[in-house]
Amino acid sequence: MHTKVLIIGSGAAGYSAAIYAARANLEPIVVTGMQPGGQLTITTDVENYPGFISIQGPELMEQMRLHAEKVGAKIVDDEIKSVKQLDGCKFKSYGNYNDYHSDAIIIASGAQARWLGLESEKKFQGYGVSACATCDGAFFRNKVVAVVGGGNTAVEEAIFLTRFAKKVMLIHRRDKLRAEKIMQDRLFKNDKIEIIWDHAIEEILGEENPKRVTSIVIKSTKEESAQEIKVDGVFIAIGHAPNTGVFKGFVEMDEQGYITTKSGTTLTSRSGVFAAGDVQDKIYRQAVVAAGTGCMAALDAEKFLEE
Known part of the structure; x- marks a missing residue:
């Protein structure tokens, strides 16, 4: 499967990135991962996400998925097992069911509470x-x-x-x-x-x-x-673990396994690869913050592809 932007992860960061990337005509593919919808799917009432006085976590994520699909994102239920860079700054990501060729990657695979x-x-x-x-x-x-x-x-x-x-x-x-x-x-x-x-x-x-x-x-x-x-x-409250094992050696991480990004951006150590949400945020860990960084990643990816 070919796309300009491959988005790995389907939580608030992944779907927000998909919405912005699709609206920029980047025709993104979202690979949902092992927990489609992310951590909010195991949450009941959500009362702190702007625009919803109260909504069930799974319903909020379903709304995000529908929004992303409505504006043109392709969503695939698969899990990425490995990623490599090809000659000419292209990327190839290997899933359980498909291989994905892309010009840029947004990593939004989230984190899991221990x-x-x-x-x-x-x-x-x-x-x-x-x-x-x-x-x-x-x-x-x-x-x-x-x-x-x-x-x-x-x-x-x-x-x-x-x-x-x-x-x-x-x-x-x-x-x-x-x-x-x-x-x-x-x-x-x-x-x-x-x-x-x-x-x-x-x-x-x-x-x-x-x-x-x-x-x-x-x-x-x-x-x-x-x-x-x-x-x-x-x-x-015994800690969180970012879902970044697949990307070890591919992008720089801190000692806890969180992907490091350039301050004020979603740029990782590898050109063309961006990180959003809980894979790079160990401080706030909120859906609204993840959604914001997902937007940032899509805009950073769009700028990268234009250049």
Whole structure:
């Protein structure tokens, strides 16, 4: 398959890039990847995306896909396994079902939250279990929530959640935090936060109708004791992993695997290759930010192709 611009990924960044690229007559192809629609497809209510007071995550992504198709983007359900540059600045990307030749590439393959790996965690994702406090914190106004983790992300999320929750319990499997000292100081000074040291979540319990979290079972990491604690929500904050394994050695990345881009642009270390969304954003991780960088990538690609 041939295209001027191949867009790898189908989250907010990928679809936004597709809309702008299609409107520029670049006839883009979007390869959806292993999770069509990205992380928003495992989110229930979205109340912070401009233009929608409240919308289900999967519905928002379906609207973006329809918009991209309406303006001329071709969307293919496939997954890219490897990418290489050919002579003459062309690119060839190898998928499970097709090979793709392109003049430019926009990498928008996103990132994934690291989860605990519990069956009950998966069961209640979107129904009280979240990996994004800024996305879902407002749903837990005046409620009790637990945050799992001990790094900067966990501490930041715990502090942020005190804006809404009446109580936040930070559960950490060790007896000290990895977070920066200044963040720890803020945490310890916050009266709404209780730290439960040397414990890990063993199971998340809840109800079916309506589906919601009601409590967690935590187990000591030093002895066999376990206890059940009533909570309304659980926030997993043990980090994110960008979906960039395919591009190692192809474009420059930081030590965490995020693609590095030139400040104020979506330009990567390789001419003709652009990165947008959570593959290069480890700070904000919001759909609206991803959509904005998707727009930037399409405009950067258009300029590149003109030159």
